[in-house]
Amino acid sequence: MNTYFIKRFIAMIITLWLIITGTFFLMHSVPGSPFNEERTTNEAIQKNLEAYYHLDEPLLVQYGNYLTALLHLDLGPSIKKSSQTVNEMLGRGFPVSFELGFYTLILAVISGITLGIIAALRHNGVIDYLSMSIAVLGISIPNFVMATFLIEQLAVNFPIFPVATWTSPKHMVLPTLALATGPMAIIARLTRTSMLEVLTQDYIRTAKAKGLSPVKIVFKHALRNALLPVVTVLGSLAASILTGTFVIEKIFAIPGMGKYFVDSINNRDFPVIMGTTVFYSAILILMLFLVDLAYGVLDPRIKLHKKEAK
């Protein structure tokens, strides 16, 4: 088992390195730099600035410097917001994004799986059609439409919740709802499909023949088997939700990580682009690793340490 973890860890590092390398060179191959804006800067000043940020050095040297700094977990300074380092920006933004993402995930997973189970049990019934219509709506309505709709209804027409910002639990309700509908719908549909398949399996009939109650059949025998595909999508879903979504954070004026992603690209703020990408990738890789661990827990046939025997 330990060798599995070591191997896996090395693979994760290599993946991360590939992503860093790819992003670094892609980013520099895009025309433009942090300093060419519409207003013309004095050439000498621009030279000085480039020298200050080591942008005048050969690309490979810059790449080497970046990797060395990264080994010390130093993501570098922001070029546009000169008083801040990328570490500071992420340190401030990520906890907020994570909090929003965490509530969103919990809401999406619980309600999604519940909806999916109910729909599967009432297959082709009214509840099934109803919850699947909700799911289709949830998938097809973009979350910014959902967000503005929620604000209009629950903050303006019926002022139950505040319109924006992220200060008290009450402020968290609308953004969480808006962000959760999409993932919830995806999870609900997946759960339903996979549950329907599992419910036709022979071992479910065996469980019925034992005289077990429907509750036990669904939760003990069916759900665990039905959750595998759900767990699969949950990995990448979690990574993207936890690291913040630009649109929702913008609409609700939430000081999360999402805005740095987008701003940094517009600004050609190289260290911030790299920093957010590296951070997002690290979270994604970690989530995928957790998903693999969850497989082993859910399905005893998947033995993680067996892989190394091959």
Added chain:
Amino acid sequence: MEKILQVKDLQVSFSTYGGEVKAVRGVSFDLHKGETLAIVGESGCGKSVTSQSIMRLIPDPPGRITYGEILFNNMDLIKLKEPELRKIRGAKISMIFQDPMTALNPTLTIGEQIMEGIMEHEKITRAEAKKAAVEMLQLVGIPSPEARLKQYPHQFSGGMRQRIVIAMALVCSPDVLIADEPTTALDVTIQAQILELFRDIQKKTGVSIILITHDLGVVAQVADRVAVMYAGKIVEIGSRREIFYRPQHPYTMGLLQSVPRLDIEKAELVPIPGTPPDLFSPPIGCAFAARCKYSMEVCERVYPVQSSLSNNHHVDCWLQDERAKKLVSTFV
């Protein structure tokens, strides 16, 4: 002999896009205490549907028991509500399914799967349930049962899994065990072992067994009585001896002739020509008439009345009528 289960004129239909399929069209039989009744017939003759109807496990929709009675301990199982049925399923009547590879839940230990049945029906502690499970595994011949309780189905071979399925079915010491093709998915050596196990268990526990199979070899080994099904009806029922040595229905004869035998020289396998009737619109008369070489005019028009050759040998065939020509049995 005491009747433990009586099935009376059972009729089961399935609604499909093509219309209503009458899978079981009036099946009646009794199961006596401690006996093994084999129900034989080709694929699609309704034998599995019959057995699953007894447990009320027909998926509804599309399946539906349209008529009949299933009497068990003076209760009509067809009239019972789900919660009452659950008290019978697994506790009084158990079922073994065909494929041991898929009949066990891959994500639960076999100990858990055996124990949950007994814990559902009896008020016992987990430790007692575990003890019962260990005893059960010993009974079905699984070595070092204590250790194997913690294992998952994929860690067992096919034959072992079927033993576990049998242990699971017997853990509450049911009165009736329904085995739906229990050996079909196994190879012949394992098959012989499992059949041996059935006889052994019956001797020890006195359970009555309904054995669903299409394999006459299996029937010959374990059955006390045999019911032959064709197109949703039992066409002949009798003791094993009667069915094997004095078959009366042309279909039973056909079945026996299509099985290889070692005791007759130069015995050629004789297939039964034709195909079973379409159960969307089953024939009015004898369903076998179209394939029967002794078929008479009456066969296609009127369903034969049941003739009794003895107390326990009944056959639905017009050849038994005194007006019919006496059939010179070509069958030894």
